[in-house]
Amino acid sequence: MEYLVSQVPVNGDILRRLGFGYEVIITNNSGKDAWVHVAPHKICIIKSASIEKIGSLEVNIIFDPKKQKRCIPNGETWKVTLDTNDIYYSVFFDFKNGVYKTNLIDILFNTRRYNLVLLPKHVNAARRVEISPEELKN
Numbered sequence: 702m703e704y705l706v707s708q709v710p711v712n713g714d715i716l717r718r719l720g721f722g723y724e725v726i727i728t729n730n731s732g733k734d735a736w737v738h739v740a741p742h743k744i745c746i747i748k749s750a751s752i753e754k755i756g757s758l759e760v761n762i763i764f765d766p767k768k769q770k771r772c773i774p775n776g777e778t779w780k781v782t783l784d785t786n787d788i789y790y791s792v793f794f795d796f797k798n799g800v801y802k803t804n805l806i807d808i809l810f811n812t813r814r815y816n817l818v819l820l821p822k823h824v825n826a827a828r829r830v831e832i833s834p835e836e837l838k839n
Contacts, residue, residue, distance in 0.1 A: 721781040725812040727790075729773040731819040733794040740768035741785045773819075786813045793832065794824050802827035 715746050734777050772795070792805040804827045810817070 723785060723812070724780060725783060725788065725810075726778055726780050726816040727773060728778045728818045729775055729815070730821075731824045732758045732775055732821050733824050734772055736770065736772050736793040736795065736801070736810065737767050737779065738768050738770045739781050739783070739795075740789050741783070741787070742789060783812060787811055790817070792819060792823070793830070794827050800829060801832050802829050804828060807808055 725739070727739075729737075733832055771779050780828055788810050789807050790805070790810055791803065791807060793801045793803045796802060802824070805823065
């Protein structure tokens with residue numbers, strides 16, 4: 702099974718593997734800055750999407766305010782403290798000039814055994830979304 706984001710096993714943290722340590726480490730090695738949103742429930746709703754060369758529909762992303770979010774520059778990590786082991790996450794790669802791409806929206810992830818690593822293959826698989834920088838930061 703191929704995962705959307707590379708998973709790195711949690712080593713040595715017995716409490717976390719048993720489900721008592723609620724945290725995840727997200728590492729960005731993608732080559733692009735990435736906005737990451739993490740929540741214990743679905744983060745956003747996509748009302749429509751666009752498919753290149755077939756047709757175009759409007760993309761509306763509505764964010765729920767109860768989430769943690771951060772821009773993770775390339776080469777940096779973010780240690781996120783959580784309320785639960787199961788999280789939903791979304792990743793938006795910054796292509797500058799207001800262009801963001803993603804293929805990772807509302808992905809369910811169990812943090813008990815793995816951490817997340819963003820790689821260049823995730824940037825290559827991403828598709829453009831219409832979203833303003835203000836929506837990512839707020």
